[in-house]
Amino acid sequence: MAVAPAAIFLLLLVYLGVTAPNLLELSTLSLILQQSIPTAIVCMGLASVVMAGGDDVVSGGIDLSIPATAVLAAAIIADQLVNHGSGLAVALMLGMGAALLMGVLNAVLVVTIGMTPLLATLASSVAAVGITKVVTSSRRINVDHPLIVFLRDAQFHGISVAVLLTAMLALIFYVALHRTRWGMHLQAVGGSRDAAEVSGISPKRLMAHSFLIAAVAGALASVFLLARGSGSTPGSEENLLLEMVLATFLGAAFSPRRVVTLWGAVLGAVLVSLLSVGFKSIGVDVFWTGCIKGALILLVVASAAYSNKQRR
């Protein structure tokens, strides 16, 4: 059961590789990486929360609000740049500040008040979507700020600068989560809250940290969202949420111990993007793609729940 998602996914990849011959060309692979960027960044945030909160799908760590937070920050930045004539620094400060506030809200709801992360972040996600609509009046805002255009188009030796920046970001997240004392503590809390507490680590503090890190990921993703869409588009959080959950838990299915890891989540994001591009290349209807992604989410989450049960 635990290897089922990975096996099915590999089969899908082989099938796509055979039926969509251009999928493995360099230009398509670079397209796949580029389209995976916002998902990969929000996945880094979700991976931190799952690592700190434990990977029990119901009671463990989860943050469903990261995509909505990213879209909110993007909307505020776009609104400031275009409608209020703010400079880039002010716009970024306000947008990313709002994202961080969402992180604080999640931390308070979960750690201080003791709500289930699933419900708390679902609620904050709905709130973020609502604020986005107020800020943008549900309207699209075109952004052509040089920095946003640079992030969209710039290349370094033939490789997209945005892809390189995302790779660097993943490296920073990796070092922080997997190679520092603080990261080890965070993972210890996720592994066993009681054991961590006994050894003098404060689970509450680290869980609060993880929600803040998720918000930082959302804030960073917002800039790449603006670049990808040449502006802010209300409603773009839905697809991002679906891909984030699928990618993060799919990544776990590929990791040696079947747990959520940083690299697993990033790999998951790339694979999900590959799947989307592959299905479209062979002409699969967009609604079927949605069905298949939904079924895959069920499969990876069910498999994670099952292997959790086995472990106990």
Add this chain to the structure above:
Amino acid sequence: MTYNSTIQPRSGQKHRPAKRLIRSACVAMISAAAFVVPVVNAADLTLEGKKIGVAVVGTQHFWDREAFNGALDMVKELGGEPVPVDGGRDNQVHADNHDILLSNKVDAVISILGDGAVEPKFEALKNAGIPVFTVDHLSPHGVNNTTSDNYYMGTTIGRYMADAMGGKGKVAVFNAFEGALRICGIRTGLWKYVLQDYPDIEIIQPELAEEFANAPEDARKKTLDLLNQYPPGELDAIHVGCWDQPAIGIVQALEEAGRTDVLVTALDGGPDTLEIMAEENSPFVANVAQQPRLIGQTAAMNAARHFAGESLLPQTFVDVKPVNGPDGAKAVYEELGYGTL
């Protein structure tokens, strides 16, 4: 007269070969004299051996689906191989789909609707030597844009609404896309232009903004809120600036609240909304119907004309049908081949 008037739906029309030939020849001569460009007879157009990407923002709504299918069918009829991609009513997905067409190395792209997010994608296609033919999206990177006569749509719906209101009263407008899509800027802008001559008609501020996906349900909720805010006698009409899917929800809300005295006007006129307009005492009183299937077909034919070496005008306009009142709705429903009401 330009060659544009030779564009006809290939299927479902009566064939009068001799007359058609003479007319085509005349048009060809006139166009050739006027523009000094080769004009290819519609019957000689071909997309044989060409892979044509057809990107549409969504297929949930009649308009989008018809334009999409019209383009796909015409590409096939002209011997080309269509590569369809559907954005699922998500403008970002729609824009990203153009990257996939680029990596699939299609020979041309027909792109239906889309907001500013598609512009850099069009530019990339153009730079790769792939011509882009847009539908309802005027772009500096496209070869040609096929669209309805949006100017006529905007002014006509303005006049019809003003007449239905008796030249006075308060109107609320759903206007999410005036700034985002040029076609909506034209339609809503000209509606407002007409209203300048009706000083007794007041547009309620702030304007409302409908959602792009799930528009009918979203508009239903927003209309119920609006009705609470403006009790009977304080609201006379609701207009949708650029399309008519929200009007379905607006009419629903008016019926739920028992406020069918409030008039509704909108644009697009697919069978779903014409049916609502044709109902007895329907509050939905005026519309301008488009021919989305013909628009999609025309875009595909324009691609073939381009490959035949013809130089296209920046825009091809397809006729629209004004719809005034329930009888008008019934007549247009029949005229556009949707059946009988």
